[in-house]
Amino acid sequence: MAEVSLKVNGKVENHEVGENTLLVDFIRETVGLTGTHVGCDTSQCGACVVHVDGVSVKACTMLAMQAEGSEVTTIEGIGSSEKLHPMQEAFHENHGLQCGFCTPGMVMSAIELVSKNKSPSEAEIRDGLEGNICRCTGYHNIVKSVQAGAEKMGG
Amino acid sequence: MSEGIGASVKRKEDKKFLTGKGKYTDDINRPGQVYAHFVRSDVAHANIKSINTKAASQAAGVVAVYIGEDVAADGIGGPICGWVVPNRDGSATHEPPHPLLAQGKVRFVGDAIAVVIAESVEQAKSASELVEVDYEELPAVANLETASSGAEIHEGMKENRYFDWELGDEAATDKALQSAAKVVKLSVRNNRLIPNAMEPRSALAEYDDLGGSYTLHTTSQNPHLARLILAAFMFQIPESKLRVIAPDVGGGFGSKIYVYIEEAVCIWSSKKINRPVKWTADRTQSFLTDAHGRDHINNVQLALDESNKIIGLRVDTVCNLGSYLSAFAVAVPTYLHGTLLSGLYDIPTIYTNVKGMATTTAPVDAYRGAGRPEATYLLERTMDAAAREVGMDQAEFRRLNFIPKDAFPYQTAVALQYDTGDYEPNLDKAMEMIDYKSFEARRSEASKRGKYRGIGVSSYIEACGLAPSAVAGALGGRVGGWESASVRVDPTGTVTVFSGAHSHGQGHATTFSQIVSERLGIPNANVEFVHGDSDKTPFGMGTYGSRSLAVGGVALSKALDKVVEKSKKIAAHLMEASAEDVEFKDGKFTVAGTDKETAFGDVALAAYVPHNYPLETLEPGLEETAFYDPMNFTYPAGTHIAEVEVDPATGVVEIVDWAACDDFGNLINPMIVEGQVHGGIAQGIGQALLENAHYDENGQLLTASYMDYCMPRADDLPSFKVECTNTPCTHNDLGVKGCGEAGAIASPPALINAIINALSPLGVSDMSMPATPETVWRAIQNAQARAAE
Structure with a gap:
């Protein structure tokens, strides 16, 4: 066990963690934020994407200890039910989600994608979301959502 | 509203x-x-x-x-x-x-x-x-083709066979095959899939x-x-x-x-x-x-007369049900498959035999479409082969054999009676959406770039709204096929719906609220939706087989009928009128020929605060439950057309266009319907191009991770053109049919037919799923080697 201190959604979290505790388990089990999901065991599905110091990371590929001193943002930290993030709004308005399980990771990946490319083309969006699997939507409306989200974010 | x-x-x-x-x-x-x-x-x-x-x-x-x-x-x-x-x-x-x-x-x-x-x-x-x-x-028994001679898996079960079932008229069908002007034969494999809800x-x-x-x-x-x-x-x-x-x-998708x-x-x-x-x-x-899906081998014989009309169909199927019989494993390849073999075609006689085999692999059961994708795949592949063999356009050959719109209700040769349908508008619309008539120009243009371009049609029908209980029971089902809904009106006129269906991505909270909003004239925001808890909801049969709306939504409609009927009696009392004279529209009760009016909320309040209330003839409160057992299945149908370009050097297939025109009857929420179609098509494209559950000869699953089992990702898929026509279902109150599985049913043969169409100039006439670059490249090489001989 080791001490880890980091910020999650702006709040300082000091905890004892196992040396092999994954960041995603730390977020879900220790911090208790269950919006970050686990959909696979090979870092392929992207359901666990969070931002670590502004960069999107699959939280199952990182140890909690590696995030020492970092600022972690999860789906719970980007907007609220009263005021959604523009990308969350865009997913709602364009029916970019069905079962909702891949959605948090998809939204976090989309926000990072748009932060790097303010007005991505359809091909760039499809390429940029290659690391996030959705089984429900066929991606059609996710692509539309990200385009709309990019516009809302000022692209 | x-x-x-x-x-x-x-x-x-x-x-x-x-x-x-x-x-x-x-x-x-x-x-x-x-x-x-x-x-x-x-x-x-x-x-x-x-x-x-x-x-x-x-x-x-x-x-x-x-x-x-x-x-x-x-x-x-x-x-x-x-x-x-x-x-x-x-x-x-x-x-x-x-x-x-x-x-x-x-x-x-x-x-x-x-x-x-x-x-x-x-x-x-x-x-x-x-x-x-x-x-x-x-010894492992991992191969479906040789399962019957493999080691005994279950004590006393001969030839590793769970069942050997048949449907239809074998003698009449074989006679049609013998007397046919042409018999088209095709053997197809429906690849094994893993549902992979996220x-x-x-x-x-x-x-x-x-x-x-x-x-x-x-x-x-x-x-x-x-x-x-x-x-x-x-x-x-x-x-x-x-x-x-x-x-x-x-997500569930059956699993x-x-x-x-x-x-x-x-x-x-x-x-x-x-x-x-x-x-x-x-x-x-x-x-x-998780229970896997598909895994059939189908041997098809289609009999045509001199005018290219179908006169008979025989399908012999062997399917892999895995190590144990999962709950609905038996229904999938039989009553959800054999009964769909008429497709949307007028076929006088059909016979099918299905052998359900055990292997030392995971159990196999329903996966999105469940039996109907397998039926559609074998039929639409065969229709395509037949059109090629008789030299007809693939769309026109289908049109020639469609059940005409004046033939409904139509009794098929495999037990089902289609209540309604009109198939040509779907075909026409899909052809228009993809600009079918200009295709050859696009093929020529592509060939100048060294690409082989192809177009593939798939016209499908499905039996949804599972299931009329009496029919299910007569055919071997051990459960009923009804659904339930309760409507609780609160004293202030807000409503909670308790549904026996279950939403895991389908958006029931939205669509079921829309039905309430429409019928009671109250805002959508005043409707709450409760599901998924056996302590809270009436006993319900759940969600699968595109049944939530066609059965559960109709149960809700029936419960709302009861609410309105009782409300009218209360309103009649409040307005001192006869219940027969009370009309209800847009949330208001009126009395014909007068200016009397009372709001739905006032009636709800009166039901719970019955100070002025006909207690001698009417119970207080306003809460009703309905159980609805459908009269028949519903029959969504439509046509999907895929257009592809194949790179002959690499075998890579690019989907360049997709047009889907479906008839789901009345739509409650077109946005959600389109989303269901998109998702279904994506799963079908996954089956046709990418996904395959592969066991080796020792029964080891070689595709047990996302590194090895190729899921469709955003950059594997195109955007889709989706439209609908509407012939309302004739036997349910909402005129709805169901839309959840259509995309997965229609799309695999459209895509494989498009690939074959693209490569037919090279002599390719068959393609197996998934059509990975290697599979496509080898098919091209083999065809060229044959041509060189």
Whole structure:
């Protein structure tokens, strides 16, 4: 066990963690934020994407200890039910989600994608979301959502 | 009104999912909970000589270790079979037992042998490594083609065959084949798929020793059905002592219909150790143990007369049902497949034989479409081959053989009666959407770039709204096919709907609210939707087979009828009029020929504050329940057209356009319908191009991770053009048919036909699924080698 201190959604979290505790388990089990999901065991599905110091990371590929001193943002930290993030709004308005399980990771990946490319083309969006699997939507409306989200974010 | 039927209302359920506040089973924790991990067979077929759990039992954090003998000692039964069929010789389907934990034998890689329960997941997993299993290995039976001569999997089950079923008139069909001007023969393989809902299966069971009752949170598409099976058949406890809650569920696609052994083991062990027990699959376990889908070999013979009209169809099918019979495994290749073989074509005689085989692989059951994709694939591939052989355009050959629109109701040669349909408008519209008539110009243009361009048509029909109970019962089903809904009107006129259906992505909270809004004239925001909890909702059959709206939505409509009927009586009393004279529209009750009017909210208040109320003839309160059993299946139909470009150097297929025109009857929410179609097409494209569950000859699943099983990703797919036509269903109040499975049913043959069409100039006339670059490249090489000979 080791001490880890980091910020999650702006709040300082000091905890004892196992040396092999994954960041995603730390977020879900220790911090208790269950919006970050686990959909696979090979870092392929992207359901666990969070931002670590502004960069999107699959939280199952990182140890909690590696995030020492970092600022972690999860789906719970980007907007609220009263005021959604523009990308969350865009997913709602364009029916970019069905079962909702891949959605948090998809939204976090989309926000990072748009932060790097303010007005991505359809091909760039499809390429940029290659690391996030959705089984429900066929991606059609996710692509539309990200385009709309990019516009809302000022692209 | 704008929030009612037919409006693309944005979904009510979105916000919680978008903000991370969804509550899936694995997000729920109970005080004192412990974690289960299963020791699974790593060989496909073996007798178990011994199991040593001593070291595991003594490992850090371990609370208990159980094996099959412990389950057997408590008399707990395994999952049951929900549907059986008679064999051709009159005998019954062979139903071998499926123990919760192996009883002396394992039958597939992933078969559960023991469960280790510990204070943490890590401790349970670590201790599982210490369980020693001594196997006497038996030959694996991994190949469907040779399964009948393989080692015996279940004691006393001959030739590893669960059933040998037939439907239709064999003599008449063989006569048609003999007298035909042309017989088109085709053998197709429907590749095995793994459903891969993004949320892995999970269960959290808790025992209450005061009440002697259990609560199970689980990833289920049908919590009531799960409760019935678990309580009545597996545990033999009073059904009322088990509460099953399926909270937010992250996709199902069929794989979460069934009761799995893990849920039962969690329930059983929660009482034994008197602590909540949680289990969540990792993705590897999902690949190994979720019920797989498809896996058919179909031999097709289509008889044509001189005018290219179909005069008969014979289909001989062998299907792989895996190591144990899953709940609806028998129904999928028989009554959801054999009965659909007429497609949307006028075929005078059809015969089909289906042999359901056991192999030492994971159980196979329903996956999005369930039987209907297999029927559509073999039929639409054959229609395409036939059009080529007789030299007709693929669309016009289909048009020639469509059931004409004035022929409904149409009795098929394979038991179903289609109530309504009009197939040419779908075909015409899809052709227009993709600019079919200009295709050859696009093919020429592509060829200048060194690409082979092709276009493929698939016209499909499906039987949805499962199922009329009497029909299901007569055909071997052991459950009813109705659905339930309750409508509770509050004193202030707000409404809560309690549905027996279950939403796991379909958006029921939105669409069911729209129905209420339309019928009662109240804002959508005033309607709450409750589902997924056996303690809260009326007994319901759940969600699968595109049934939620066509059966559950109609149940809601019937419950609303009752609410309106009673409301009219209350309104009549308040307005001092006769109930027959009261009209209800847009939330207002009026009396014909007068200016009297009362609002729905006033009637609701009167029902609960009955100071001025006809208590002598009417109960207070305003809450109604309806159970609706459909008269017939519904028959969505349509045409999908795919356009592709193939790079002959690499075999890579690019989907350059997709047009879908579907007839789902009336639509409640077109936005949600389109989303369902998109998702279905994506799964169908996955089957046709990317996905394949591959077992090696030793019965090892080689595709047990996302590194090896190729899921469709955003950059594998195009955007889709989706439109609808509408011939309303004639036998339900909403005129709806269901839309959840259509995309997955229609799309694989459209895509494969397009690839064959693209490569036909090279002499390619067949293509197997998935059409990976290697498969396509080899087909091109083989065709060129043949041409060179």
